[in-house]
Amino acid sequence: MLTKFLDTLRQRITRPLQYYQDICVRCGACIDACHFYVTSGHPAHIPAYRMMLVKKLLQQGGNGRKGLLGWYRETGMASEQMVAELRKALWECTGCRRCSVFCPFDLDTALMVNVGRYALGQEGMGMEMVAEIGNAEVSKGEIIDALKEFFVDQVRELAERIRQEWGVPDLRIPVDEPARVLYVPVVGEHAIIPLAKIFHAAKESWTLSMFTATNHSFFVGDIEKAKQAAHWIVEEARRLGVQVIAYAECGHATRTLLNFWDHWFGEELVGIQRVSVVQLVASYLQEGRIQVQPGAxxxxxxxxxxxxxxxxxxxxxxxxxxxxxxxxxxxxxxxxxxxxxxxxxxxxxxxxxxxxxxxxxxxxxxxxxxxxxxxxxxxxxxxxxxxxxxxxxxxxxxxxxxxxxxxxxxxxxxxx
Amino acid sequence: MATIAFLFYYVFPYIAVAVFFGGLAYRVYRWWQKKLAPARFSLFPRPQSRLGRLLDALVDMFTLKGLLRVNPLLWAGGFIMHLGLLFVLVGHVRAFTDFYFLWKLLNWGKEQQHTFSAVAGTIAGTLFTIPLFYLLARRWSGAVKWLSVPEDFFVLLLLISIALTGFHMRLLRTVEVEELHRFFAGLASFRWQPVPESAGPAFIWHFALVQVLMVYFPFGKLSHIIGSVLSKMVARS
The missing domain is CATH 3.40.50 (Rossmann fold)
Known part of the structure; x- marks a missing residue:
């Protein structure tokens, strides 16, 4: 049982994960940190317990050896109950890392959950829907030329609507044009309309990305695919010669953009600044490029x-x-x-x-x-x-x- | 029995020291064999500069300030225990040599040195031991019982046993430090000396349990002595 899970996991244990498995003292500081545990009371939701489950499975190696050492290290064959707990531990986690803030050693349970999810996916115990959306984000780049015309039409209609509703005749939503800022939205016009207005007011040279910031492969721990999906945006940015990539209000995408991209893309990013659109708009406000009604x-x-x-x-x-x-x-x-x-x-x-x-x-x-x-x-x-x-x-x-x-x-x- | 005691007096100490340092080095070596983290896994807020982050990690490691904020009771247990352990370890310098410089500076005679050691040693030992009982009791409480494995009880009971045998010598005997100096100098120079009789029967138990601890130390959760700062740097990378 769980052989694919364990094989995949073994290959993916990096240095921090090894620290975490070896040094967790199970002090229980993380118990109060997890919103899953405080609302369910189920042990598989305690961050340290999630770590212990994976460690236990890794140590036993499937041979179910008993004896004193086996008792001491709590090894044993993976049982049905253990598999059920493992699925709970790895899928019922939002990766919020509140437990890492609570942990006296700053152990990153979410990192282990992320790697564990990928390994569970190999065993056929994944979140199919999320993985599918992730795959679609990866393959979107290959068919972007075919999608472009449709996308540009839709954006043109949207721009027309904003011009009429807002009464600003010269507002534009540029797509696939060289500009200073590449704005990467999430799915849906609600992510485009406010920024079209703000960029217009700030007289910013901007262009709308044909891709979306979201990266569902990251959720299922498939970092290779997550990298591929994000790379379309890097290519687009380089093709258009932008200086700033601004991500929409989107959590996991912003985290990957700011913290993971250096490792994923390195030199490809030279000369490109990466920000959350929240930071960009804050800078407009600070520099006086836009004015708002105080106390609106x-x-x-x-x-x-x-x-x-x-x-x-x-x-x-x-x-x-x-x-x-x-x-x-x-x-x-x-x-x-x-x-x-x-x-x-x-x-x-x-x-x-x-x-x-x-x-x-x-x-x-x-x-x-x-x-x-x-x-x-x-x-x-x-x-x-x-x-x-x-x-x-x-x-x-x-x-x-x-x-x-x-x-x-x-x-x-x-x-x- | 006499043979076992002999081994713990004159043979196993060498093994314990070798396993302790060798084991920790092996642990670090095993960590270094693993691939690096594929990205930055920072937790914010964190200091801007690299030096600032290292200092922050060290300050957090020595004060556990992050834990104090979210769980003061557990902080008290963990922090006071470690602080007591530090004081106890400093005090044990007197088993091998003495604070000659300090005594000279304070112009203290034999009597004063002894009184000071008795008071300070008892306080340090108490600071170390009482939190250990709290941490042990905590193992059965609430959700912590789900997290308790044999290792946790083993380590806590081992530390408590070491502390109690230490108290036996501190409170019920008058140990002649010169005897200890002679004994340990003998071990260090391979010219074995007679066992310190003034320490009483608790000495061999104390000494043997410490050797067990040293041998176990690198292979279980106690390796957090090194791993915690490494892990903290990952969260500040």
């Missing part, structure tokens, strides 16, 4: 730090700056920043319909946090969080509206 929204609002923008990429202040520029009543969640609770919908679960109940349950700490602030609007900067928070609001009757930080700015723009 007289609504109590709060900000949810997405795990991947916050503790995993260090973007804490820029979103708050955007909110403060337009809000009258802004309250922090408690805890916030690197100790913020995960929304409960990350790690690719949004794309897997079977996971709805799991993520609704895991979102309870988030719901309580939002209720304590009394906010009517919840602002966040991650597509995944937005979907999850909207679902939570409906399920728990929160009645809050979910907004992106750049949406606020776009709606409060003063255009001359």
């Amino acid at each position: 929204f007289d609504v109590p609002m709060t900000y949810h730090d997405p795990c991947n923008l916050g503790r995993n990429a260090g973007i804490y202040e820029e979103p708050r700056m955007l909110i403060r520029a337009v809000a009258t009543d802004f309250q922090e969640l408690t805890p916030n920043r690197e100790l913020n609770w995960c929304c409960g919908g990350g790690g690719g679960m949004i794309a897997e319909p079977d996971m709805l109940e799991v993520r609704m349950k895991a979102g309870r700490p988030k719901v309580e946090q939002i209720q304590r602030t009394g906010a009517r609007w919840v602002v966040t900067t991650c597509e995944n969080c937005k979907t999850q928070l909207a679902d939570l609001s409906e399920r728990y009757g929160l009645g809050v509206e979910i907004k992106g930080a750049v949406d606020l700015i776009a709606d409060a723009l003063i255009v001359r």
Whole structure:
């Protein structure tokens, strides 16, 4: 049982993963960190237990040796129950890394979960839907020329609509044009409209990417495919000679862009700056390139730090700056920043319909946090969080509206 | 019995020291054989400069400030235990040599040296031992019971046994440090000396258990003595 899983895992144990397996003292600091464990009480949701399960399976090597050493190291054949626990441990995790903040050694359970997911996929125990979307993102680059005409038509229609609704006759949405900024959206016009307005107001030289920032292969731990999918964007950026790649409000994509791309693409990125669009818009505001109506929204609002923008990429202040520029009543969640609770919908679960109940349950700490602030609007900067928070609001009757930080700015723009 | 005691007095100490240092070196070597992490796995906020990150990792390692923020009780258990251990280890310098310089500086005689050692040693040992019992009790509490494996109990009980045999010598005997100096100098120079009689029967148990600990040390979770700072640097890469 689990031979493919174990073989794949053995090949993919890197230096940090080996540290983690060897030095975890099972102190239990991570118990209170995991939103899955605090809402389910199931041991397979404790971060250290997830690590222990994998370690146990790796040590036994399938030979089921017993005896004193076997008892001491808790080895034994992989049982049905163990496999069930393993699936729970590896798939019911949002990779938020809150447990790493709690851990006195900063052990990265999410990294092990990521590698373990890929290995489980080899065993046929993967999240098929997420993997399929990932594959589509990889193959999109091969057929992009065929898609281009359709894409350009759609964008032209969208631009026309914005011009009419907004009353700005010279607004353009450039596609596949040389420019300073390449903006990479997520699927859906809601990711394009606010930025088209902001870029217009800032008189930015920009172009819209034909690809999307999302990278579902990353969720299933398939780093090779994740790299391929992201490489289409690098190629596009180089072809158009851009100086800045700006990613839409999307958590995992921003993390890969800022933290993984150096290793993935190295020299190909020389002369290209990489930012989250939140940082870019904050810089416009700071440099006075755009003006907004101060206090434009007289609504109590709060900000949810997405795990991947916050503790995993260090973007804490820029979103708050955007909110403060337009809000009258802004309250922090408690805890916030690197100790913020995960929304409960990350790690690719949004794309897997079977996971709805799991993520609704895991979102309870988030719901309580939002209720304590009394906010009517919840602002966040991650597509995944937005979907999850909207679902939570409906399920728990929160009645809050979910907004992106750049949406606020776009709606409060003063255009001359 | 006498043969076993003889081995623990005069033979096993060499093996224990060799396994301890060799084992730790082997552990690091095994880590270094693994492939590097394929990307940066930073946790934010983190200091900007490389030196800043190293300092932050070291400060966090020696103060456990991150744990203090999220779990003060566990922090107290872990931190005080380690602090007590550090004091105890410093005190054990007197088993091999003495703080001659310090005594001279303070102009303390034999009597004062002994009183100071008794008080400081008892405090350090208490700081070390009481948290160990807390950590042991914690192993059965709440969700921690799911995380407890034989190794955890083995290590805690071993440390507690070492501490209690140490207390026996500290509180119930008057150990002549000169005897200890002679014994250990003999071990170091391969000119074996008689066992320190003033330390009483607890000495051999204490000495043997420490050797067991040293042999076990590199091969279990105690390798966090080196691994924790490496792991912290991954989170600050």
